[in-house]
Amino acid sequence: MNLRVPPSPHDVDLQSPSRRELIKRGGLVVAFMWLGGAGRVWGLPDNARLDPSHPAFAPNAFVRIGNDGSIQLVMPTVEMGQGSYTGQATLLAEELDVGLDQITVEHAPPNRKLYANPLLGDQATGGSTTIRFCWTSLRNAGAAARYMLVAAAAQRWKVDAAQCTVARGVVTHAPTNRTLRYAELADAASKVTMPDKVSPKDPKDFQLIGKPLRRVDTPAKVDGTLPFGIDIRVPGMKVATVRACPTFGGKLASVDDTRARAIPGVLKVVKTDNAVAVIGEHFWAAKQGLEALDITWERGPNASFSTGQLFKDLAEASEHGKPILGREVGHVDNVKGKVVSATYQLPLLAHATMEPINTTVHVRPDSCEIWVGTQVPARCVDVAAKVTGLPPESITVHNQYLGGGFGRRLFEDSVEQAVAIAKQVDFPVKIVWTREEDIAQDRYRPAYYDRISATLDDNGKPIAWTDRTTGASVLATFAPGAMGKNGLDGDLVECSAELPYAIPNMRVDWVRHDMPAGLAVGWWRGVGPTHNVYVVESFVDELAHAAGKDPLAYRRDLLGDNPRARAVLELAAQKAGWGQGQLPPRHGRGVALAAPFGSYLCVVMDVEVTPQGEVIMKRAVAVVDCGWVVNPNTVEAQIQGGMVFGWSAALYSGITLKNGAVEQRNFNDYRVLRLNETPEIEVHIVPSTESPGGIGETGTVMAMPALTNAIFAATGVRIRTLPIDRHALVQDQNALKAVLSDATPADAASGDAAATARRLA
Amino acid sequence: MIVLTINGHDTQVDVPDDMPLLWVLRDVVGLTGTKFGCGIAQCGACTVHLDGQAVRSCVLPASGAVGKKITTIEGIGGTDVGKRVQQAWLGVEVAQCGYCQTGQIMSAAALLAQKPSPTDADIDTAMSGNLCRCGTYVRIRAAIKQAATGTTVVPQTIA
Numbered sequence: 030m031n032l033r034v035p036p037s038p039h040d041v042d043l044q045s046p047s048r049r050e051l052i053k054r055g056g057l058v059v060a061f062m063w064l065g066g067a068g069r070v071w072g073l074p075d076n077a078r079l080d081p082s083h084p085a086f087a088p089n090a091f092v093r094i095g096n097d098g099s100i101q102l103v104m105p106t107v108e109m110g111q112g113s114y115t116g117q118a119t120l121l122a123e124e125l126d127v128g129l130d131q132i133t134v135e136h137a138p139p140n141r142k143l144y145a146n147p148l149l150g151d152q153a154t155g156g157s158t159t160i161r162f163c164w165t166s167l168r169n170a171g172a173a174a175r176y177m178l179v180a181a182a183a184q185r186w187k188v189d190a191a192q193c194t195v196a197r198g199v200v201t202h203a204p205t206n207r208t209l210r211y212a213e214l215a216d217a218a219s220k221v222t223m224p225d226k227v228s229p230k231d232p233k234d235f236q237l238i239g240k241p242l243r244r245v246d247t248p249a250k251v252d253g254t255l256p257f258g259i260d261i262r263v264p265g266m267k268v269a270t271v272r273a274c275p276t277f278g279g280k281l282a283s284v285d286d287t288r289a290r291a292i293p294g295v296l297k298v299v300k301t302d303n304a305v306a307v308i309g310e311h312f313w314a315a316k317q318g319l320e321a322l323d324i325t326w327e328r329g330p331n332a333s334f335s336t337g338q339l340f341k342d343l344a345e346a347s348e349h350g351k352p353i354l355g356r357e358v359g360h361v362d363n364v365k366g367k368v369v370s371a372t373y374q375l376p377l378l379a380h381a382t383m384e385p386i387n388t389t390v391h392v393r394p395d396s397c398e399i400w401v402g403t404q405v406p407a408r409c410v411d412v413a414a415k416v417t418g419l420p421p422e423s424i425t426v427h428n429q430y431l432g433g434g435f436g437r438r439l440f441e442d443s444v445e446q447a448v449a450i451a452k453q454v455d456f457p458v459k460i461v462w463t464r465e466e467d468i469a470q471d472r473y474r475p476a477y478y479d480r481i482s483a484t485l486d487d488n489g490k491p492i493a494w495t496d497r498t499t500g501a502s503v504l505a506t507f508a509p510g511a512m513g514k515n516g517l518d519g520d521l522v523e524c525s526a527e528l529p530y531a532i533p534n535m536r537v538d539w540v541r542h543d544m545p546a547g548l549a550v551g552w553w554r555g556v557g558p559t560h561n562v563y564v565v566e567s568f569v570d571e572l573a574h575a576a577g578k579d580p581l582a583y584r585r586d587l588l589g590d591n592p593r594a595r596a597v598l599e600l601a602a603q604k605a606g607w608g609q610g611q612l613p614p615r616h617g618r619g620v621a622l623a624a625p626f627g628s629y630l631c632v633v634m635d636v637e638v639t640p641q642g643e644v645i646m647k648r649a650v651a652v653v654d655c656g657w658v659v660n661p662n663t664v665e666a667q668i669q670g671g672m673v674f675g676w677s678a679a680l681y682s683g684i685t686l687k688n689g690a691v692e693q694r695n696f697n698d699y700r701v702l703r704l705n706e707t708p709e710i711e712v713h714i715v716p717s718t719e720s721p722g723g724i725g726e727t728g729t730v731m732a733m734p735a736l737t738n739a740i741f742a743a744t745g746v747r748i749r750t751l752p753i754d755r756h757a758l759v760q761d762q763n764a765l766k767a768v769l770s771d772a773t774p775a776d777a778a779s780g781d782a783a784a785t786a787r788r789l790a
Numbered sequence: 791m792i793v794l795t796i797n798g799h800d801t802q803v804d805v806p807d808d809m810p811l812l813w814v815l816r817d818v819v820g821l822t823g824t825k826f827g828c829g830i831a832q833c834g835a836c837t838v839h840l841d842g843q844a845v846r847s848c849v850l851p852a853s854g855a856v857g858k859k860i861t862t863i864e865g866i867g868g869t870d871v872g873k874r875v876q877q878a879w880l881g882v883e884v885a886q887c888g889y890c891q892t893g894q895i896m897s898a899a900a901l902l903a904q905k906p907s908p909t910d911a912d913i914d915t916a917m918s919g920n921l922c923r924c925g926t927y928v929r930i931r932a933a934i935k936q937a938a939t940g941t942t943v944v945p946q947t948i949a
Binding site: 111255257260262268312430433434435696697709 | 805822832927
């Protein structure tokens with residue numbers, strides 16, 4: 030998503046006179062509300078789960094220090110695996126001088142006034158923004174709280190606050206050997222005048238930031254006790270599963286539920302305008318019931334739509350549509366030299382989070398309660414209010430841990446559907462989508478059709494560069510107000526308008542071609558950069574080849590004055606042993622370099638491509654400069670996992686449409702990477718004191734071009750369409766014949782499917 | 791009415807014979823640590839042990855588990871190997887979103903119970919049926935080795 034549109038309030042200087050005006054107006058200046066001198070005016074809603082009977086000291090919207098010794102951090106973002114809980118708690122703990130284990134973390138309740146993410150303009154978790162969003166605000170919050178607690182201790186002791194020290198939430202005055210715990214100071218601290226200015230620690234004094242601390246949410250994830258949304262059980266609850274019209278934009282015409290209602294455990298069949306749900310005593314009854322329904326769909330205007338048609342339409346729009354300028358540098362016309370051009374095509378993609386889509390809802394005459402793992406809690410309230418007609422204050426969202434998000438849970442369509450089902454019954458109901466429904470009713474990453482071209486000078490350097498992407502806008506429906514004045518959706522040119530390379534003449538534009546009505550698109554891990562970096566870094570590789578240059582050296586030469594990009598490139602080359610040793614036939618080494626989400630990354634990959642066209646990933650070396658590192662353990666995990674996510678998409682994933690419906694059903698035909706296919710992954714972090722960059726999506730962004738460039742090095746085949754077509758990588762027809770005769774009966778007898786698969790591969 | 795032996799306890803349940811064990815565990819017994827991921831034995835999130843063997847409970851009819859010992863993630867910590875696997879998972883910080891991890895741990899525990907010193911190929915065979923969308927595979931492999939050898943494979947500086 031476009032992260033440049035809304036101004037970030039944490040850029041507001043703490044001492045700026047305009048700050049108080051901002052506070053008087055309220056609005057989005059969440060993190061600094063306490064600076065107005067109104068720090069104890071909370072207005073946190075009851076469902077913040079902060080005990081209102083406790084007189085407690087709460088220096089800002091995020092933090093509460095109780096006189097019972099509790100330190101609560103109400104998280105402005107959700108935890109979906111990316112480590113945001115741990116990272117945010119670390120920032121607070123650092124400045125408060127408490128241990129990570131002393132902080133209790135909770136999801137924020139829906140309240141966009143308090144919890145809106147300024148980089149996203151809504152209460153949302155996405156865009157690799159969490160640490161970037163709260164890097165300043167949470168440290169300031171912690172520093173302010175510490176200041177007031179220490180001041181309270183100093184007042185009680187009648188000593189100079191500067192003589193006091195703090196460790197693990199205990200204030201010590203060494204000269205008189207006295208100590209007080211935060212719990213004993215919280216009430217008094219709430220009466221201390223708010224400081225006009227706080228000073229977060231000098232980084233050289235960091236005790237926690239930069240250390241590979243354990244995640245705070247792991248223990249309950251290894252013994253099965255951590256509940257995800259799908260695990261919610263409330264008294265009287267029944268379970269439903271649902272089928273929506275498989276053709277996008279279609280409606281429910283009629284349904285014969287005679288057979289379904291005869292199934293033991295089936296309680297009720299409920300209709301909405303485009304879906305049918307079966308409610309049962311348990312999921313199995315509901316699923317059996319769903320399969321016994323005889324449904325007639327009114328397939329609507331997309332009944333003959335296909336992905337073949339989509340790519341024809343995209344190609345047509347690319348040639349004849351009206352481009353919207355993303356960036357222009359110099360003049361690309363009339364530049365003389367060798368022209369290299371290519372066309373790239375990227376497929377629709379589903380998210381396939383491991384936890385299938387689900388929502389638990391209880392609609393009562395005067396209220397609506399929702400249990401769901403969502404990236405957008407405030408939007409869930411909006412849709413529930415719309416569907417039930419209840420005022421927003423009567424709607425409660427209990428946000429849960431997310432079994433993967435990747436952008437899917439930035440969309441509240443399933444919550445809207447769940448409320449529409451639940452309002453037809455007078456008991457709580459948990460709606461669980463089958464995996465088939467999860468894949469067939471996703472909010473898909475748009476398909477793209479990109480034409481890119483460069484003019485090379487005599488040395489093979491690009492002196493003119495044009496890049497036209499054609500595809501749908503997610504932002505136009507997700508946050509229309511964030512669209513550019515000229516109609517530009519910045520997501521479409523993110524990481525293609527700004528390159529790490531110095532190119533004197535550039536024109537980057539976008540032809541908007543939205544999907545047919547009813548076929549929704551959505552954010553997908555890595556968003557614009559995942560799309561654009563694949564195209565740009567593949568094409569830079571093409572240019573290196575056209576220039577007869579080593580692809581890594583070629584990039585180095587193009588970098589210009591870009592020290593952070595240069596540093597990651599050089600370290601990756603060194604760690605991966607670039608240019609050293611001779612690789613065997615059909616082995617190749619590829620490189621990709623980019624600066625997504627405010628971080629700098631270079632990935633080098635080694636692959637082998639078998640004569641039969643199977644790709645075996647051998648090794649990946651990722652080097653990242655993401656500014657200040659809050660938790661290197663999280664950074665490493667996110668790069669490792671992000672790359673696996675990207676390789677899954679490059680190698681296997683692709684949503685195709687036929688008759689307006691998705692053809693893929695489950696993990697058998699929407700394949701994702703498995704453990705036996707995953708290479709060794711090394712992650713190296715370049716120390717940096719720059720502001721933190723995003724990390725959760727960067728691995729995904731880099732994975733695809735690093736892989737396809739390595740495949741080119743191994744085979745000479747340039748992959749310009751994803752997912753990778755193995756047929757294009759087959760050495761020759763004899764190779765395919767050979768593989769069959771190689772399979773020995775011994776493999777089948779041993780039942781060692783993986784060994785058989787490897788041999789066949 | 792059938793009787794299932796779950797984590798050492800005999801539990802009487804009134805369910806259809808063909809109801810998959812997964813839904814008996816989750817929706818009838820209330821043990822939600824075993825997860826639903828695909829319903830067709832493609833992802834391994836629902837892995838439990840049946841007499842010590844890793845099985846996909848989403849395709850195992852409840853009637854097929856009668857008379858056998860069912861172990862779920864809620865019970866695996868009571869075995870020595872299960873405990874070691876869970877500790878290694880914590881030591882290596884495997885989990886991200888965590889949804890698939892209970893199934894991963896069950897597959898890993900079954901592997902180590904049968905092969906205390908698994909090779910990389912053994913790990914491939916035992917674990918390639920368990921999907922992880924967060925992509926924690928590198929650390930899963932490391933954690934299995936750590937659980938097998940008792941040797942810390944990844945340096946950790948934990949405050």
